[in-house]
Amino acid sequence: MTFGLAACKDSNDQAAAPAEPAPPAHGEAGHDHATDAAAQQMSGSVLETMNTAGYTYIKVKTDTEEIWAAAPEFPVKVGDKVVIPQGMAMPNYHSNTLNRDFDVVYFVSNVLVAGQDAPLNPGEAMGDAAAMGHQKPMTAPMDMDFSGLTKPENGYTVAEIYAQKDALATKEVAVRAKVVKFSPKIMKTNWIHLQDGSGEAGSNDLTITTSSEAAVGDTVLVKGILDLNQDFGYGYQYDLIIQDAKVTVE
Incomplete structure (x- = not known):
C-alpha cells in the first residue's frame, strides 16, 4: 500500500494527515500533483533535517543519489540510518513554510530510523515501520x-x-x-x-x-x-x- 502526503495549491501551509491510499489532494504546500508512479523503498544516511508545519523533511544520501523525503513529524538527526518506504513523488515542490523549492520530495506516512522501536507516527495503524525494531x-x-x-x-x-x-x-x-x-x-x-x-x-x-x-x-x-x-x-x-x-x- 502506498501512502502520500496530500498536497494542493494555495493551501496556506495547513498540514494534513497523509492520504491513505489516495494520491495527494491536500497538504502543507505544493504546486504540482504527485507523479502517477510511486517511488520504491530507499535507504541511506541523513544529511540534513528540518521540521515545519507538522512534518519532518530529511535529505538522505542513498547508494546512488541524494533525495528529499518528508513524513509527519518524527525524531531524527543528521547521521541516522533510515529506511524510506514506498511513497508519492512530488516534483517541482514548493514549501511555503520553508520558502524553498525542491526538484522532488518523496512523501511517506513514516520513516524507519535505525535503533528506534516505538511508533514514529503515533496513531498510524498502517505502515508502522516500528515493527522492524x-x-x-x-x-x-x-x-x-x-x-x-x-x-x-x-x-x-x-x-x-x-x-x-x-x-x-x-x-x-x-x-x-x-x-x-x-x-x-x-x-x-x-x-x-x-x-x-x-x-x-x-x-x-x-x-x-x-x-x-x-x-x-x-x-x-x-x-x-x-x-x-x-x-x-x-x-x-x-x-x-x-x-x-x-x-x-x-
Missing part, C-alpha cells in the same frame, strides 16, 4: 486475553521456542498465539508480533514475516522455519524470527 518485547494491549490458547499438535508455546531455539533452528515450528502488532508492507512483507501469554520480557514476543494479513487481537496458527541471528541492516537484528510464515487466522 531491535528484538525487544512488545507490550500487549491491557485487555488482551490469552486464556484458552492451546498449543497446536506437535507445536510450541512462544516461551518454549525461545528456550529451545538452538535445537529448533532451521526447523519448521508451529505456534498458536495472538497478534499484538501488525505492520504491513515493510521491506515488501508484513511484520507481525505474536504473544500467547507464556514467557517473560525477552522471551514472550515472537516476530514473524508473512505475505498474509491479520489484525491485532486475532488468534493465529503460525508455521514456518525458525531462523536465528538475522541482520536486516541499519541496526535491525533479531535473535530469532520466523520468515515467510504460513498464517491461518482462527
Whole structure:
C-alpha cells in the first residue's frame, strides 16, 4: 500500500494527515500533483533535517543519489540510518513554510530510523515501520486475553521456542498465539508480533514475516522455519524470527 502526503495549491501551509491510499489532494504546500508512479523503498544516511508545519523533511544520501523525503513529524538527526518506504513523488515542490523549492520530495506516512522501536507516527495503524525494531518485547494491549490458547499438535508455546531455539533452528515450528502488532508492507512483507501469554520480557514476543494479513487481537496458527541471528541492516537484528510464515487466522 502506498501512502502520500496530500498536497494542493494555495493551501496556506495547513498540514494534513497523509492520504491513505489516495494520491495527494491536500497538504502543507505544493504546486504540482504527485507523479502517477510511486517511488520504491530507499535507504541511506541523513544529511540534513528540518521540521515545519507538522512534518519532518530529511535529505538522505542513498547508494546512488541524494533525495528529499518528508513524513509527519518524527525524531531524527543528521547521521541516522533510515529506511524510506514506498511513497508519492512530488516534483517541482514548493514549501511555503520553508520558502524553498525542491526538484522532488518523496512523501511517506513514516520513516524507519535505525535503533528506534516505538511508533514514529503515533496513531498510524498502517505502515508502522516500528515493527522492524531491535528484538525487544512488545507490550500487549491491557485487555488482551490469552486464556484458552492451546498449543497446536506437535507445536510450541512462544516461551518454549525461545528456550529451545538452538535445537529448533532451521526447523519448521508451529505456534498458536495472538497478534499484538501488525505492520504491513515493510521491506515488501508484513511484520507481525505474536504473544500467547507464556514467557517473560525477552522471551514472550515472537516476530514473524508473512505475505498474509491479520489484525491485532486475532488468534493465529503460525508455521514456518525458525531462523536465528538475522541482520536486516541499519541496526535491525533479531535473535530469532520466523520468515515467510504460513498464517491461518482462527
